[in-house]
Amino acid sequence: VETKECIYDDTSKALRAAINNSNPYRIYYSEIPLTAENYQAEGSTEPKYYTDAGSYTSYIYVTGTDFADFSGSITMTIQKAEPHVYLSSKNTAYNGMIQTIDAARVYDVNDREMEMLVAYVYFQDEACTRKTDSSCGALSEGGAPSAVGTYYVHAITQETNNYHDVATKTPAMF
Numbered sequence: 001v002e003t004k005e006c007i008y009d010d011t012s013k014a015l016r017a018a019i020n021n022s023n024p025y026r027i028y029y030s031e032i033p034l035t036a037e038n039y040q041a042e043g044s045t046e047p048k049y050y051t052d053a054g055s056y057t058s059y060i061y062v063t064g065t066d067f068a069d070f071s072g073s074i075t076m077t078i079q080k081a082e083p084h085v086y087l088s089s090k091n092t093a094y095n096g097m098i099q100t101i102d103a104a105r106v107y108d109v110n111d112r113e114m115e116m117l118v119a120y121v122y123f124q125d126e127a128c129t130r131k132t133d134s135s136c137g138a139l140s141e142g143g144a145p146s147a148v149g150t151y152y153v154h155a156i157t158q159e160t161n162n163y164h165d166v167a168t169k170t171p172a173m174f
Contacts, residue, residue, distance in 0.1 A: 008053045008081040008162045009109050015058045015076045016047040025064030034061035034071050053080045053162045080164045081109045083116060087155040089173040098137065100144045101174050104155035108163075117158035120144070122151050128171055150174070 006013060019025050028034055028043025039061035050056050055077045063069045084107040092099050106116040121142040122132040132138040137146030145151055152171035159165040 004075075005077045005079065007079045007109075010051065010162075012049040012051045013076065013078065014047045014049050015056055015074060017060055017062075017074050019062065019064070022064055022066045025062060025066070028061045028063075029058045030061075031058065033059045033073075036061075036069060039063075039071075050076065050078060053078045080159075080162055082166050083108060083114065083157055083163045084111070085118070085155050085157055085166055085168050087153065087168045087172040092174075094148045096146060098139065098144045098146045099174075101153045101172060104168070106157060116160065116163070119156045119158070121154050121156065122174070123153070123171065124149070124151065126152055126171070126173075128152055128154060 015029070017027050026045060028039045028045060029047050030043045031048070032042060034043050043061055048056070048058055055075060057073050057075045059071065059073050061069065061071045085104055087104040088102060090101050101120060104118045106114055106118065108114045122138065122144055124130040124132055124136060131142035132145045132151060133141050136149060136151070138144060151174040153174050154167045154171050156167045157163065157165050
């Protein structure tokens with residue numbers, strides 16, 4: 001199997017098999033099991049290509065002059081990637097209202113900015129062990145504060161089909 005496991009990189013990968021030290025031979029591919037009775041009708045000599053993260057199985061039927069025909073399956077797994085998340089620190093003036101940090105910037109595996117749902121968790125300490133609460137004017141634990149103070153914020157992306165959920169490596173100061 002040429003590509004057995006890889007990480008999502010936004011390019012298509014063929015689920016293709018090769019046989020060493022044999023000639024000539026032909027491999028038929030299908031998404032259903034292939035047999036001597038159906039490989040020509042149901043199979044294709046062109047492998048399937050996949051782009052998205054997931055596990056894919058192709059059934060194969062192999063014919064050749066140096067060996068008896070045989071069937072089997074091959075599997076390829078494309079693992080989810082991790083987006084790059086950047087969150088800038090911010091200073092703001094007290095106004096008695098809930099204050100929020102500016103939106104995080106999220107980049108894909110090709111360093112293109114991408115739209116992704118991001119949650120923000122606010123903390124009272126730099127070690128990020130104490131989430132904000134009502135004593136900070138937050139409406140919920142870890143919510144944006146309204147009280148004067150220095151806070152620390154992590155941005156956390158939401159998992160998608162091709163990306164894991166990740167948090168900023170270091171918190172932004174707010």
